[in-house]
Amino acid sequence: MNIGDVADAAGLPAKTIRYYEDIGLITPHRSANGYRQFTQSHLHKLAFIARARGLGFSIEQCRTLLALYEDRDRASADVKALAETHLSEIDAKMAELSEMRRTLAELVQACAGDHRPDCPILKGLAAPDKAD
């Protein structure tokens, strides 16, 4: 398969696949004309990476997951540990966003949003503890 075919099949831009080759995630062969040649196995890997990325794993985490995937003797505990690490990263981000959301929603709530210049949002940003 050429790069366009795997790109379509894996749901990734061709550019991204070239980048993944650059950083050593995959190593397609080359045909005589210099085109990258992908096998089903390459496609599997790319789809695997695409899904892991979709779950928010970093490229380095994907590299590790891929290595575990290819290692028939891995312990599932190693995979689970990595997934749990990522799960708590997600939880941390969600907590951060949730706190932002709470504060921002309060400010928005307090703002009339009319033609007048008086604005609790700006006041809140300027001096959070005495937002009027």
Place this chain on the structure above:
Amino acid sequence: MNIGDVADAAGLPAKTIRYYEDIGLITPHRSANGYRQFTQSHLHKLAFIARARGLGFSIEQCRTLLALYEDRDRASADVKALAETHLSEIDAKMAELSEMRRTLAELVQACAGDHRPDCPILKGLAAPDKAD
């Protein structure tokens, strides 16, 4: 004030403040020795930016907020619109994270996490619809 003083007072690294000058968010004066000189007004602005960044506004959104803050004739509706845009950005990110979390938690749940190689997490990444 020197950069170290405003850095402490605004709760920002000195490097970050230099960067903010680079991109034109603030323009401190210089004393004879080349050191940046900050006024209370600069400090206010920096603290304002720090808080807006803390609520997740992008630098460009901060630039706009700062301009609105300085404009005594702004309409609070303009500020509110920006804040609401950002609020929905936050909501979108939270929804995305929440979906990732849901899927990942399911996989983690299904994984024994022992010494054996059998791993539903890897299976789920390899072929999401038939994760066993």
Place this chain on the structure above:
DNA sequence: TCTTGACCCTCCAGTCACTGGAAGGCTTAT
């Protein structure tokens, strides 16, 4: 007076994971 340590300066490069674009080669069909 000298030195030490804590400041400050600029400039360059790196982070993360791509993404866009230029300039050109290959393939297939008309």
Place this chain on the structure above:
DNA sequence: ATAAGCCTTCCAGTGACTGGAGGGTCAAGA
């Protein structure tokens, strides 16, 4: 012969910093 649609490499940019090298400045103490 030419056009469309692939493919290639290489360079540069994104956002928002962050680290480090290499050097100047300042205030306090011996």
